[in-house]
Amino acid sequence: MKELSLNVLDLAQNSLSAGARHITIEICESEEKDSLHIRIVDDGAGMDPDFLKRVTDPFVTTRTTRPVGMGIPLIKMAAEMADGQFSIQSRKGEGTELNASFRLSHVDRMPIGDIAGTVTTLIQGAPEVDFIYIRRTDSGSFEFDTGQIRGLMEGISLREPEVLGWIREYIAQGEAGVMAQEV
């Protein structure tokens, strides 16, 4: 994975596979604290304690096309390479929470990348699911909630290309707003 937004896309796809109806993606970055934190919370099927213990092992997967699953090992590696940590909590029937932290200034910390593209792609794949995306920086925060947007659309699917185009630009612009001081 070349950028963390792709890991986020991959992990949120796991949430969708687990039947989640609500998925929250939160990215907090602070130059003051020299930290980057990615959190993904879903209300999907969750995992039993035994599977949870083995889930960072690449040879544990639910995919049926081959016996290797790299999604979780990849984000764990990305975090640990950048002086960070990865953790996962899950309860069968309740959902799953992933946390990955990074030292923001670490030379091996991968760029966050195109998170607007990731959120738009998730919505395109599952327009009926509620996605909440929160981005926090030292200068403020931006929040996007598909539940609110869906209410405004009066039955028109969020999957319509025109709507997706708007969402993509709206998020990119919201992010630029909280990143402004960095330029």
Next chain:
Amino acid sequence: MKTIEDLQKIREEMQSKISLRKDDGDSIRVVVGMATCGIAAGARPVLEALVDEVGRRQLKNVIVTQTGCIGVCRLEPIVEVFEKDKEKVTYVKMDPEMARTLVSEHLVNGRVVQAWTIGASE
């Protein structure tokens, strides 16, 4: 600046059109592999290019969707095209530029781009 008012305008425009995209059996389905392998190989910009091009050309009979691992990870990004009464066409090692050409050649003009299919690649 994109505002909520812009979104409401989009909604009003769409509501005024009679033919919204609907999934009847005659639609063309374009499916992008979006598992770890596909994502790592560049499936996200391919999907975005497909959605954008289908929207720009107002192709109301085309539905772009995502799926998990298709099973040949080394040939990702993979795009499959399903058309009623036709054999499935599997495009491999796609990029956004190719995705846009796929829309104009295959979906609009009805010409399969043979050189990019799994048959030509294997």
